[in-house]
Amino acid sequence: MVQTAAASQPRAQVPGPLPQELASVMWPELPAVADEMVQEIGRVVPEYGPLLEGPSRTVLLHCVRQNLTTFVELVADPAASTAQRDALCRSLGRLEATEGRGLHCLQSALRIGARVGLRRATGVGTRYNLPASLIVAFADAVFAYADVIESLCREGYVEARGGRDDAWESQRSRLLRLILAGSAAADEPGPAGAAPGSGGAYRGDAASEPGPVAPHPAVVDLARRVGWPVPERVTLVALRPGAARERLRLPGLDDVLADLDDPRPHLLVPGEVDEARMGMLARALGGRQAVIGVTVPLGGAADSLRWARQTLALMETGVLPQRQVARCEDHLVTLWLTGDPALAERLATRQLAPLDGLTTGQRERLVDTLRTWLTTRGTAAQMAEALHLHPQTVRYRMRALKKTLGAQLGDPEQRFATELALRALHLRRPGTARPPAGAHAQGREPEMPRGHEGV
Numbered sequence: 001m002v003q004t005a006a007a008s009q010p011r012a013q014v015p016g017p018l019p020q021e022l023a024s025v026m027w028p029e030l031p032a033v034a035d036e037m038v039q040e041i042g043r044v045v046p047e048y049g050p051l052l053e054g055p056s057r058t059v060l061l062h063c064v065r066q067n068l069t070t071f072v073e074l075v076a077d078p079a080a081s082t083a084q085r086d087a088l089c090r091s092l093g094r095l096e097a098t099e100g101r102g103l104h105c106l107q108s109a110l111r112i113g114a115r116v117g118l119r120r121a122t123g124v125g126t127r128y129n130l131p132a133s134l135i136v137a138f139a140d141a142v143f144a145y146a147d148v149i150e151s152l153c154r155e156g157y158v159e160a161r162g163g164r165d166d167a168w169e170s171q172r173s174r175l176l177r178l179i180l181a182g183s184a185a186a187d188e189p190g191p192a193g194a195a196p197g198s199g200g201a202y203r204g205d206a207a208s209e210p211g212p213v214a215p216h217p218a219v220v221d222l223a224r225r226v227g228w229p230v231p232e233r234v235t236l237v238a239l240r241p242g243a244a245r246e247r248l249r250l251p252g253l254d255d256v257l258a259d260l261d262d263p264r265p266h267l268l269v270p271g272e273v274d275e276a277r278m279g280m281l282a283r284a285l286g287g288r289q290a291v292i293g294v295t296v297p298l299g300g301a302a303d304s305l306r307w308a309r310q311t312l313a314l315m316e317t318g319v320l321p322q323r324q325v326a327r328c329e330d331h332l333v334t335l336w337l338t339g340d341p342a343l344a345e346r347l348a349t350r351q352l353a354p355l356d357g358l359t360t361g362q363r364e365r366l367v368d369t370l371r372t373w374l375t376t377r378g379t380a381a382q383m384a385e386a387l388h389l390h391p392q393t394v395r396y397r398m399r400a401l402k403k404t405l406g407a408q409l410g411d412p413e414q415r416f417a418t419e420l421a422l423r424a425l426h427l428r429r430p431g432t433a434r435p436p437a438g439a440h441a442q443g444r445e446p447e448m449p450r451g452h453e454g455v
Contacts (some may be wrong), residue, residue: 018134030065030072033120036120038060041054064396097157105227172226172257203398231270234271239266292326293307294332314335354408375419375423
């Protein structure tokens, strides 16, 4: 289950030491900074927007001021007491739990507060002609202080939940199952003309995604109760089975839904998985193998997970190279070609039927040459180099292929179908690309048809 460390962690004071005289510069700035932080938090974090009105604003402003005051006090005296701040932050964590919000709201507020503080510090530094090295040290102190506040809030949050998050995580796992069940249902055939997964919202553009579909009311209700903002787009992550039941702990992943008790464990990440978040996931997984699915609208979550699992299976069978964390986006053609093995086999049987009269070895050699030609369109010399053959041997084989498959290779549709069939076979049989033997290849091998000698 995805969660960050709930246990009390050692909390360092402000790194530094910052020059104690800096406190005298900071004190006059606090009232304006606190007001700006509150305004920005209410504007950017939707859950806190209503707190900008009435008595709630006074409470929020008091919390911000108390944390800022303690920060400056620690600059002036690193041995100053933090008891009042600590108690306040734990109370904030308990309040978040009581209100049914996730800690991601507080984390967002802390990031916003840090940005506002650094922006003000830059202006003050210019006004007082402070050295750049001091501004850098101040930024380090601000981010370290934000980590301290988050840790304290988390203690109160977990305490309010009876010292454990199991019940809450169970609800989040249920939310993930509801999302997947809803998107799977949307893949059922809809009204005439509707695309699978569109819920009837197909726009007629083959290159576009289905239009946004409102999430099921049950999803919206449960998401509200566990404090999970419903995103428009999501990315599913498939984990290797049997290696993911241990809890995952890493700050910044509170918005990730997980079902690690499923026989095929998986995660849901709101939005796209950029490089920064991919690194966080890799560290949280601790060596577990995972595949990041395609980013899709919420209603396509089941597709994203299906493709991620298919990619993981292809890595396990050796069709795709092994990676600790891989992306589906890098293997879309392979996923498509291997998505229906029986259909690919049928296509190969049809397209390569003219070669049924050859022996197994003869078929393999011609198919290997044909695949090289279709994928490279190279000259005999270039193909010979790729196949480690003499150019004259390649010419012999190409004459045999054109004699047997001439009309098929001259028709663009048939040529494309043949290339697809051979690519799919090659993926499933790395290094061999053997076509299925036809009816004429059963039992005793037939004689080489006249004109095919030397292939």
